[in-house]
Amino acid sequence: MKLLSLNNVNKEYQQGDVTINALQNVNLELSDGEFAALVGPSGSGKTTLLNIIGGLDNPTSGLIQLNGQDMTQFNEAELSRFRLFEIGFVFQAYNLVPVLSALENVELIMVLQGKHKKDREERAQHYLKLVGLQTMQHRRPSALSGGQQQRVAVARALAAGPRIVLADEPTANLDSENAFALLDIMHDLTHEEGTTFLFSTHDPRVMERAERIVTLRDGKIESDESR
């Protein structure tokens, strides 16, 4: 079932007198449960595209529909609510609130969603168990390794029950072992939960794990291969 569709999405930046076309006529569709990678060299527009899909940035023109809703029509507060309920994020670094424990970080979005304490505690513990951090749930981010922090971020993104999880270079700061472990967790959960995962990367080893690879170059989709 179609979850996300982008039609002729353009994004222009003004840098002094120069107009930079970060995205040009991007057309993309994603279905439920896909595990897709967005690849391309630095500056190809991967982060811009993820930000626009995630409602963190607005396109200059074009149509974006997620779950049948036209995101380009939302105001700031509606986008905020949309991100809260429909989208999960995993960033490259600095994903967690430093003063909260792993469990509290995972619960945070559910607190904002208004879920009851018992429900959110159960869900948070369940997802921390799935990412293998059940015994470290009371540790603060500073007491976790980089890989463990990213796993908490994945647990947080999934526990909130989003339709799609967007991950911007989630393995960039991890060594190979941790990178593959994180990808395996993301991959397994995609299938178990039916959540769609779209992550950006320029690491060829990481790309290999993806079921679909969308390649961006100079703001345009160069290729789109399913495997």
Added chain:
Amino acid sequence: MKETPQALPLKMLFLLAWRNLWRHKKRTIITLISIAIGFGLSVFSIGMQDSGHHSMVKNAINMGDGHITLQQQDYLNSPANYRFISEGKDTLSQLNTLNIPGQIVPRISLQVLASTANNSVGVQLQGIDVSNDPLLRLIAKKLVQGEWPEAGDDRGLLIGTGMAKKLKAKTGSKIVLMTGTRSGNTEAQLGRVRGIFESGIAELDKFLILTDLSYATRFLVAEGGEKQQQPLTRIAIFLDDEKTMAYWKEKLAEDNKNPDIAVLDWQDMLPQLVQYIVIDDVSAYVMMIFILLVIVFGIINTVLMGVLERTREFGLLRALGLQRNYLVMLILCETILLSLLAVIFGWLIGGSIHLYVAQYGIDFSGMIPEGTTFAGTFMDPVIYSELSMHRIIQLTLIVFLTTLASGIYPAIKASRVTPVEALRT
């Protein structure tokens, strides 16, 4: 999007705020100490100032004409010997029926010329009930020569050391007191010095003569008063509880049937003292503003630095779906906690100093020369800090609200963070 997010629960907000506050323990503690010291010192200085004012007012009331005074309407603006209450006896008996808790004191005040064989000076003659007037308690123990006149002594005078020096008079000396009446005649009465006092207030010692009412009445009789009616310049009321002053003033004004008699309180009688206190209070408030400015910048510094170094974190929270207004609330919660701690520590410092000084006092006699007067009254040499509940609430609220207001700018700054830019930093 049928689901509607709830407000970030206060518990979560305060938990985040509290932990954020202690991310940089040293910075928070230094800020707290600086606010607490500033606040503590202002608590102490205001406590001392209030106590000083209270002491001046108390002395002005005791040495002057009580909490409430009844006298002729025009006397305050234009004091003249002929402006007196002609039916003092009736007025006194009416007042006695009211059962006012305190003391009702008849007095005669006259401007007269005092002469001895050596010199003549203008003086104020104060006729009092020598056996019962509150001045008895204050002046009798300050006698340096002679004795307090006995009741009904219709020639006895008490003079201050300053006047004794001017008139070259001593106990037993004769003094002629003389005044011109409204009708153009001269009234002169002979008196004899029974005692010499040194009140500690130079002005009083140079200017005041105390005598029994019976002696002073002669001058009012010369002005047309009838002795049987007990003419008086004023009736002073010394209340047991100063808090009842407004009530009794209003009650007496309502009951007063004589349009020639004015009912005045000490503030009406001593406008210069009221002005002095107001000016002194204003200077204290100016000082308080400077202290508050230091507090404001201390807090802005701590909270703003905390905000600036957390730009990425705010970007993350915004990206996850936290609305701008919750970021404002988060920073304001941090400020509320900081200001609560500051007020608690401030009261611990200021309150401890206050309690110590309220118990043991500070002796200013070395700094204020004896006989120094302020606005017609004087301050006790030892000041015991005083803080009313009104002051405690006022100071706490001022510091708390100022601290809270200091958080507004950093809070707005935090709310302006846009996720994309913040996460790029």
